Amino acid sequence: MSNTSHHVxxxxxGQRVRVSDGMQExxxxxxxxxxxxxxxxxSGAVMELEEPRDYTPNGSVILSRDGxxxxxxxxxxxxxxxxxxxxLTVTAEQS
Numbered sequence: 001m002s003n004t005s006h007h008v009x010x011x012x013x014g015q016r017v018r019v020s021d022g023m024q025e026x027x028x029x030x031x032x033x034x035x036x037x038x039x040x041x042x043s044g045a046v047m048e049l050e051e052p053r054d055y056t057p058n059g060s061v062i063l064s065r066d067g068x069x070x071x072x073x074x075x076x077x078x079x080x081x082x083x084x085x086x087x088l089t090v091t092a093e094q095s
Contacts, residue, residue, distance in 0.1 A: 008049050008059025008084055015046045016093040017063065019082055040088060058084035 011017070021040035026033040048062035060083045082090055 008051065008061065011046050011049060011061055011090075011092070013046050013049065016043065017046060017061065018043050018091045018093050019063070020089050020091065021087065022089060043093065056083040056086075060084055061090060 019040070019042055021037075023037060023040075025037055025041070028034050042065050044063035044065040046061050047064050050056070050060045050062065052059045063082060082088055084090060
């Protein structure tokens, strides 16, 4: 059973989600491919919900992404906007 939702109303603020492009993780030795995969496949928490608009007919979620490197050996917290029903799939994580 898939828990992928297709509209912004199916999510709640604070809910844990996984974002994926559907591709398998490439071997780490392929640096460029692996970096692109990491950019498109991650977990996070829903911070905001954005209602549907002309360019995002199903709405979008604003996420706080887990474990995003800050470039100085630490972890930063960034906000990402992910359109629902776009190229990336947003799936609710199991509790």
